[in-house]
């Protein structure tokens with residue numbers, strides 16, 4: 001986990017930019033990259049991990065299937081939340097070093113942000 005963060009630093013920075021710019025093409029490209037990386041590393045993965053680091057959700061866009069779990073791991077030094085804009089989920093405060101898991105229940109795309117840092121935005125698409 002730690003090694004992956006270090007190795008993919010450049011891509012993570014690009015994803016963070018993408019989450020702010022958020023054109024459909026960029027979002028699709030980032031999601032595709034994330035899906036390809038995940039499937040290569042874990043062919044049968046049912047648990048997706050979003051790392052919270054450097055005041056960003058990484059990856060900023062994620063595609064999962066219904067029934068799969070998404071775990072947000074707070075690798076930052078301050079608390080964050082994972083709060084859906086439509087109220088569909090809300091982690092409440094995730095302490096530094098802690099994590100929170102949510103099961104993707106029904107299809108759709110959910111934009112979310114950190115309640116403490118509104119500039120921290122990302123989305124998860126459930127198929």
Ligand SMILES: [Cu+2]
Nearest residue numbers: 080114116117
């Ligand atoms: Cu935050």
